[in-house]
Amino acid sequence: MLKLFNTLSKATEEIRTLDEGTVRMYTCGPTVYRYAHIGNLRTYMMADWIRRILELQDLEVVHIKNITDVGHMRQELVETGGDKMILAALAEGKTINQIAQFYADSFHEDEKRVNILPAHVYPWATDHIPEMISIVEKLVTNGYAYEVKGNIYFDVAKFKDYGKLSRNFGGDLLEGVRVEADPLKKDPRDFTLWKSAEEGRDVKWDSPWGEGFPGWHIECSAMAHKYLGETFDIHTGGVDNVFPHHEDEIAQSEAAFGSQHVTYWVHGQHLLADGAKMSKSAGNVFLLQDLVDRGFDPLAFRYLCGTVRYRHRMNFTFTSLKGAEKALTTLRRKSDEWREHSITRSDVSSDCLDWKAKFWDKVNNDLGIPEAIAVLWDMTRSSLPCAEKLELLKDFDRILGVDLTQFNSGQSISHDIGSSIEKRAGMRIDKRYSDADAIRMEIISAGFQVQDS
Structure with a gap:
């Protein structure tokens, strides 16, 4: 309980x-x-x-x-x-x-x-x-x-x-x-x-x-x-x-x-912005729409909040939000991969039940969402079958609420990713291939595929 x-x-x-x-x-x-x-x-x-x-x-x-x-x-x-x-x-x-x-x-x-x-x-x-x-x-x-x-x-x-x-x-x-x-x-x-x-x-x-x-x-x-x-x-x-x-x-x-x-x-506890209390005079009061206007998924902010204990002050930065969106995109991409390679099973392994118990143990401990997210990531790296990983992801998301299984090839591209794609295209035109490859890896790590014509 x-x-x-x-x-x-x-x-x-x-x-x-x-x-x-x-x-x-x-x-x-x-x-x-x-x-x-x-x-x-x-x-x-x-x-x-x-x-x-x-x-x-x-x-x-x-x-x-x-x-x-x-x-x-x-x-x-x-x-x-x-x-x-x-x-x-x-x-x-x-x-x-x-x-x-x-x-x-x-x-x-x-x-x-x-x-x-x-x-x-x-x-x-x-x-x-x-x-x-x-x-x-x-x-x-x-x-x-x-x-x-x-x-x-x-x-x-x-x-x-x-x-x-x-x-x-x-x-x-x-x-x-x-x-x-x-x-x-x-x-x-x-x-x-x-x-x-x-x-x-x-x-x-x-x-x-x-x-x-x-x-x-x-x-x-x-x-x-x-x-x-x-x-x-x-x-x-x-x-x-x-x-x-x-x-x-x-x-x-x-x-x-x-x-x-x-x-x-x-x-x-309070949320700080770049280490300071939000105030109109400081110009650091951010609305959810401000995040959306900068190209971020609103659920990346929810994920970010989940990485900090509710009784601890949280320091919001756009760098941390970018990291949260990258993590969220990676998890959604994994769910797509697991779905493609899943084999339907009627039984549930004891290992799967153990992962579920670990997750619930964390969230039940004074709303330990950060620790539960850590369990989630450990589970993604485990040897569980893809089908069980996918089912656990769905189950955990009933609490986390960040749409972990919503990734698809037509997902919207954030402003940052779009800018990176344009920058990389320019580098290829200039034959700066090593720089272009570095940006290509950044785009892939964010959960997107890159295909050059």
């Missing part, structure tokens, strides 16, 4: 479901007033690998992934556009709801391109305002929240377990963590459950405390409760969600319902 590192317990634990045969799982989804970048997608792939492993062990996974839409944008962000894309869309007369739908559609397309299984429900935050208000009312009634001028704040001092996820406790929290500056709070640690609408705000809702809008953290509590219940099995997200978002989600959910919110918390 799958074992995962639980951020809550700080230990690697075997997954034991609350309901026999069913795993209830929630993933913090995208904020849809911008494109998801490749760091976001890495975190969603982590959740996808968890789900695939569980489902292939005969568990039914109920997977919820929320959509944080424009209802949570501050008015000044709406008015200024927040970024050039939003500003341009508003200038074209598009509504903020249309903008949100545009970015949500883009996110779903990106998920599809990297073979992320679609969640069973993608609840939108603005469709669940009544559920959020209901939880806030419950917190006020239970004495865990207070009102000031139409704003509702969670009283952190009342929740004794605050900090159990992030280990941000008491004075350490006050001194070491940046908190929202708000003179209306009793305590700087308190966080907003419901915010009174400022004058001129367009996106707002009626509530028992007047017109306003929900705080960021309450949405996940409301949607998780609606679709998964008071307590569920697995909650995934990026490491940057641990505090304050997930810490606050635990506090408000457990204070409202009096039961443990989540059994296993799983967080993926």
Whole structure:
């Protein structure tokens, strides 16, 4: 059975479901007033690998992934556009709801391109305002929240377990963590459950405390409760969600319902670009489309993510992506070769079962995808019959999700390979045959055949 590192317990634990045969799982989804970048997608792939492993062990996974839409944008962000894309869309007369739908559609397309299984429900935050208000009312009634001028704040001092996820406790929290500056709070640690609408705000809702809008953290509590219940099995997200978002989600959910919110918390580490944190100012924020525009297969990025442990920082470079695409192409070429030389067998050898057991042992060990990929490569070099290698490749790919058996002679040629072909043609014209032969070997090693007329 799958074992995962639980951020809550700080230990690697075997997954034991609350309901026999069913795993209830929630993933913090995208904020849809911008494109998801490749760091976001890495975190969603982590959740996808968890789900695939569980489902292939005969568990039914109920997977919820929320959509944080424009209802949570501050008015000044709406008015200024927040970024050039939003500003341009508003200038074209598009509504903020249309903008949100545009970015949500883009996110779903990106998920599809990297073979992320679609969640069973993608609840939108603005469709669940009544559920959020209901939880806030419950917190006020239970004495865990207070009102000031139409704003509702969670009283952190009342929740004794605050900090159990992030280990941000008491004075350490006050001194070491940046908190929202708000003179209306009793305590700087308190966080907003419901915010009174400022004058001129367009996106707002009626509530028992007047017109306003929900705080960021309450949405996940409301949607998780609606679709998964008071307590569920697995909650995934990026490491940057641990505090304050997930810490606050635990506090408000457990204070409202009096039961443990989540059994296993799983967080993926940051993706760096050329050794630096991705940021607009640094100009190193990459989207999946940026990779495609450079001629890369989106699944080469998925393969690359699989070569680094999810709890380790991953340093993305185009050199490493090129290497991942080369490896992926080689594996696909091998699958084609094995298919051509396969002899159908009704039995499965003990060696084949051993390879399968090795692979599963790795993926079950805290999502050991890199180690599982190493097993895969070892298997390709083994003495197994071609038919068994091909079947193992198909079986492993049900988890890896990188289309290992999709290679064919008509496969698309990347920009880099196309450039190499053109360069080699020029060298042959110039009679630089040794240089041309060197490039020929590079093209062949990438999984392509070279035939000269």
